[in-house]
Amino acid sequence: MYSGTITEFLNMGGGEIMLILAVVLLLFGGKKLPELARGLGKGIKDFKDASEGVKREIHRNINAMDIDDELKKDETPASSYTAAATAPVTEEPVVYPAPEGAVPVDMSRSTVQEGDALTEDPSAPATAEHTTETEPQKNNI
Incomplete structure (x- = not known):
C-alpha cells in the first residue's frame, strides 16, 4: 500500500490543490459545499x-x-487401517516348552464342575465370594 502523502501520490503541489478547491467553491457555492463534503x-x-x-x-x-x-x-483411508487390522495371521503361534514337572491343564473345561479339587479348607464357612453360579445368592429384603 502507498505510504506517502496524497500530494506525492497525485504529483500536485499546494498551489494546484488550492486552485482546485477554489473552482469547486465557485461551481457549487458555499451553501452546497458542506452537503457535498458529507456525501x-x-x-x-x-x-x-x-x-x-x-x-x-x-x-x-x-x-x-x-x-x-x-x-x-x-484423514487417511479407513480401509488402510482396517486392512492391516483384519489381515489374516499367516504365522503359526509360538509354543514354548512346558517347564519340568508341570502338570498339563485341560483347557476344554472353562467352568468349575463338581468333583474339581478345592484349594481352600472345606470346613470353612461359605462367604458371598465363594458362591457358585448354580447357587444364586438370596436377597434378604
Missing part, C-alpha cells in the same frame, strides 16, 4: 465498509479451505 465522506465510508466485507469473506473462505485441506490431509 463524499459517506460514500468513502460505504466503500471502505464494502471492501472490508469483501476482505473478511475472502479470508473466511481461505481459512475454511485451509481447514478442509488439513482435515483431508489428516
Whole structure:
C-alpha cells in the first residue's frame, strides 16, 4: 500500500490543490459545499465498509479451505487401517516348552464342575465370594 502523502501520490503541489478547491467553491457555492463534503465522506465510508466485507469473506473462505485441506490431509483411508487390522495371521503361534514337572491343564473345561479339587479348607464357612453360579445368592429384603 502507498505510504506517502496524497500530494506525492497525485504529483500536485499546494498551489494546484488550492486552485482546485477554489473552482469547486465557485461551481457549487458555499451553501452546497458542506452537503457535498458529507456525501463524499459517506460514500468513502460505504466503500471502505464494502471492501472490508469483501476482505473478511475472502479470508473466511481461505481459512475454511485451509481447514478442509488439513482435515483431508489428516484423514487417511479407513480401509488402510482396517486392512492391516483384519489381515489374516499367516504365522503359526509360538509354543514354548512346558517347564519340568508341570502338570498339563485341560483347557476344554472353562467352568468349575463338581468333583474339581478345592484349594481352600472345606470346613470353612461359605462367604458371598465363594458362591457358585448354580447357587444364586438370596436377597434378604
